[in-house]
Amino acid sequence: MAEITQPATVLAVTDLTPHVRQLVVKPKTSKISFQAGQWVSLKLPVGPKPPLNRAYSMADPSSPYGELTLVFDRVPHGLGSNYLYELRSGDEVSLSGPYGNFILPQPLDRELLLIGRYTGLVPMRCLLKQMFFLKIQTPILLIAVAPNEDEILFHQEWLTMAVQHPSFRYLPLVARNGESEAVEKTLAMLTPLVKEQPKVLPMLCGTKTFVRPLRAYFTEAGYDRKEVKVETYD
Ligand SMILES: Cc1cc2nc3c(=O)[nH]c(=O)nc-3n(C[C@H](O)[C@H](O)[C@H](O)COP(=O)(O)OP(=O)(O)OC[C@H]3O[C@@H](n4cnc5c(N)ncnc54)[C@H](O)[C@@H]3O)c2cc1C
Structure with missing residues (x-):
């Protein structure tokens, strides 16, 4: 309809x-x-x-x-x-x-790796609130990238979620020098989490300059394109 x-x-x-x-x-x-x-x-x-x-x-x-x-x-x-x-x-x-289709797959049979830059964190907040409301126990790691310390979106909420939900881990990251630095720092953080580890479900959101290199990283690491969910804002 x-x-x-x-x-x-x-x-x-x-x-x-x-x-x-x-x-x-x-x-x-x-x-x-x-x-x-x-x-x-x-x-x-x-x-x-x-x-x-x-x-x-x-x-x-x-x-x-x-x-x-x-x-x-x-x-x-x-x-x-x-x-x-x-x-x-x-x-x-x-x-x-x-x-939109930036939603959780059913069944959710892998650890969830959410990566958002700035307002790319908005759908992540909705997903997490829904998951915790439904008491879904899947392990979740959130990498939240901000353009500076004053703009770390939902920081207090993520901290509270990490205290209340042992299955949830939160890694904030500040990249002051634009999206290429944001990509660089995120990739540095990702490598030990992804390399030679069981596959996770990556969900990536932000502008194309941020999201595309991260998706490329996952496909080079052996992920199918459809195993990486993306939402681009521009
Ligand atoms: C599916 C989807 C969901 C979205 N959800 C959100 C959301 O929850 N919150 C939100 O802030 N935006 C969201 N956006 C982006 C939003 O629709 C607008 O594109 C954004 O507000 C910029 O519009 P504008 O007319 O002010 O800027 P425009 O005049 O259209 O200028 C856009 C330019 O600014 C750059 N830019 C910088 N920051 C952003 C940004 N945050 N989004 C888009 N372009 C940006 C782009 O690279 C582009 O060059 C979403 C976009 C899509 C496609």
Whole structure:
């Protein structure tokens, strides 16, 4: 069935870091039920040929009340994200969905290795919250890459999860000099975890410059392309 485009009301606006904002929105026409890891398409009244479609992953699992938690960074000169930064509580935004296949496979028979850079961590947060809610015991390692110390997204939450769930390990990593340094540092961290170890399920999310070299690393290490799940943001 085709997903409808509908208005949604902004319920709350919260700054998570100096450059990352969270919007909680509630679709007005019909509830959007989704799987952790999926996204909605926002139709924004900006740009040369509006609407401008921009995708945002849900940061919280499906709720009985139907509200959606979206988290995004302010991209310098980015049309969509700068428009979203103007929204206030009570404003409306058009959206449709859910979409996407960045979801957990069934059955989940391998250790999960989640790697996200910056807002690429948004679907990871949703997946982890869902897994812990369902008491899934699969071992999970999260490598969370940030552009600087002030922008380590969800840091306190990951630390709390690591304390509460012995199956979950969290490795934060800061790479101040752009995505190539982020890739370099992530690969250095990955090698002892992957080389000559049983296969894991890698799930990678972020911009292409970050995600593609990591996927290439796994395929060179003997993984099939379909054994590595990716979500790219650009
Ligand atoms: C499936 C999917 C899910 C997504 N989920 C999220 C999400 O949960 N949170 C989120 O912040 N963004 C998410 N995005 C990206 C989002 O849709 C927009 O592309 C982003 O907000 C930038 O839009 P813009 O119009 O402001 O910038 P544009 O004017 O489109 O400029 C994009 C340029 O900025 C660079 N860039 C820097 N940071 C980002 C970034 N975070 N995303 C995309 N491009 C970036 C790109 O490389 C590109 O050159 C998702 C994208 C996809 C395809």
